[in-house]
Amino acid sequence: MRSFTHRTARKFALAGAATATGLLLTACGADDGTSGMDHGGTSATASASASASGSASGSASGSGGVAAAPGAFNDADVMFAQMMIPHHEQALEMAELAEGRAEDPEVKKLVTAIEQAQDPEIQKMRAWLKGWGKPESAGHGTGGGGGHGMAGMMSEQDMKDLAALKGKAFDRKFAELMIAHHNGAVDMAKDERKNGANPTAKALADDVVRTQSDEVAALRKVLDRL
Known part of the structure; x- marks a missing residue:
């Protein structure tokens, strides 16, 4: 009985020593690991920050087809975007009025085309201005009276x-x-096609000339019928 007790006590003593040694090694390892993590952690954080920055940049520059216009730009490009945004917005307001009021099928078809084309174009131009570091509005006669000082704009x-x-x-x-x-x-x-410098902005100007000229022709046919 005494021998068993002695062996048991010795086993507990050795186990305690091993535990203490393990804890000491763990503490030392933690110190080394923490030190290593301090150095490596900075790199990891930098990588994460770079990744997040890249993701944010990607979202701002290319999410859902909305991208900052690459390449050089000039004042004509900026003015084109600043003026076309409220111009498109009013076209969308006019299209919205057609709901419950329009009767002609061709008018309804054109309303849908206007909505589908011009809202995405507004988002594109906003992204350009943001990428260029320019304000969305520079006060091109768009305030107060509903912007009717701009070409083709309706009054209130x-x-x-x-x-x-x-x-x-x-x-x-x-x-x-x-x-x-x-x-x-x-x-x-x-004007943008003639005076602008940015290829992406000029390409949108081409689209506007083509699509809206076609819609004008279609609207004139509607008037001839009515």
């Missing part, structure tokens, strides 16, 4: 008059106003 009264109509009367007024509105956009886009 024009918009109220359009909102008061329904059926064929709406279709006719919508076509008349949108023709003027599109012609203004086409003129601005032609």
Whole structure:
């Protein structure tokens, strides 16, 4: 019994010593690991930051087809974006009025085309201006009176008059106003093609000239029918 007790006590003593040694080694290892992590951690953090920065840059420059326009740009490019954004926004407001008011199938079709084209273009131009470090608005006669100082823009009264109509009367007024509105956009886009420097902005100007000229032709046919 005494021998068993002695052996047991010795076993506990050895186990305790081993545990103490293990704890000491663990503590030393933790110190070394912490030191290593301090040095390596900075690198890991830098890598993570770089990765996050890259992701943020990617989101700002290329998410869902919205990208900053690469290459050089000039004042004409900036003005084109700053003016075309509110111009497109008003076209979308006019298109929104068509819901529950428009009657002609061709008008409804054109309304859908306008919405599908111009909202993404607004997002593109906003991304360009952000990438260029320029404000979205530089006050090109777009304040106060609804921006009617800009080519083709409707006055507040024009918009109220359009909102008061329904059926064929709406279709006719919508076509008349949108023709003027599109012609203004086409003129601005032609100026961009002539005076701009950024290839991406000039490519969008080409799209505006082509698509909105086609829509003007379609709207004139609507007026001929009505």
